[in-house]
Amino acid sequence: MFISCTTFVLYYITNTPTTNIKNMIKLSNLSFGYSKNALLFKNLNLELQVGHIYGLLGKNGAGKSTLLKNIAGLVFPLDGACQVNGHDAAARLPSFLQELFFIPEEVYLPALNARGFVGSSGQFYPSFDHAGFYNMLEEFEVPADKMLNKLSFGQQKKVMIAFGLATNTGTLIMDEPTNGLDIPSKVQFRKIIAAALTDNRCIIISTHQVRDLDSLIDSLVVVHNQEIVLNKSLEEISEKIQFSTAVQAKKADILYQEDGDFGINTISINRAENYSKVDMELLFNAITNKSQAVTSYLN
Incomplete structure (x- = not known):
């Protein structure tokens, strides 16, 4: 009896027990x-x-x-x-x-x-x-x-x-x-x-x-640059760095800054462990603009 390749694969899939390995x-x-x-x-x-x-x-x-x-x-x-x-x-x-x-x-x-x-x-x-x-x-x-x-x-x-x-x-x-x-x-x-x-x-x-x-x-x-430079949860990121304007951040703690629509946006050390929402666009810009300070501090 002829069994098509598709039929065989389907039979194999539906009759092969799945493992309990944690995905x-x-x-x-x-x-x-x-x-x-x-x-x-x-x-x-x-x-x-x-x-x-x-x-x-x-x-x-x-x-x-x-x-x-x-x-x-x-x-x-x-x-x-x-x-x-x-x-x-x-x-x-x-x-x-x-x-x-x-x-x-x-x-x-x-x-x-x-x-x-x-x-x-x-x-x-x-x-x-x-x-x-x-x-x-x-x-x-x-x-x-x-x-x-x-x-x-x-x-x-x-x-x-x-x-x-x-x-x-x-x-x-x-x-x-x-x-x-x-x-x-x-x-x-x-x-x-x-x-x-x-x-x-x-x-x-x-x-x-x-x-x-x-x-x-x-x-x-x-x-x-051919590497995984960051693999962190947003929670881990927000615990270590904070996102604010230059007016709000302490100058000595600033790791990266760039001009924004409403002033200078900054990434700085979160010494007080205050929560701030992760600005992924700003963080991505910091990483890809050769800001070693941010990636080094996070890792």
Whole structure:
């Protein structure tokens, strides 16, 4: 009897017992480049835990998308390893694939409506939430009966975000998910993502639009000069540094400053341990403008 490759993979996924390994992403001495003479990363180390929404920041060309593709097993390291939930990402075993969903920056959807798309692809994810998917489409105001390839780019992005969340995978990776979304849709996106986080899920969002992650993420990862220069929770960051104007900050404690719309904005040592909201845009500017004082103090 002939068994198609798709049928075999589906059978393997649905009949392979899942492990009880605590979901965690771990990069160990990972080196990657599209050629050995042009490494994008060298001996990169990174650990990400479940129960967090990570914001991945970096300048254009810093390697954010490539880093995400290594985690998703879409490209393979030249040296070192990337493990997700105890699995070697590069091996792309079915037990790994059923617990990870990756939403790329550019999406290309088939000539199917939402129901047909779920029927062909949702079955590969054992915990797929059909009702949740259609509810999110309705909240995003995306018609479920239209051909997906005929939708606007923004609507296609919304379909993939809704599908990714509905998979209920332990790891959800999104590369520039807010590109193509209007302002109301970005507000909806933040609400939906925040509600999707559980203690058993790790969500990673890469963006160059820092403000889109405001009030959404709880941890920040920054890639700069081929290195992970920061991997801290916002709580850890706010305990060590504070964000204010030059008038409010003590001059001796200022680690970084730049001109703002209403004066000079500063990052300074939080000696009094007073809470201040993390200004991610200012912090990112400090890191990428070669301010060693900020990164050294935080690390």
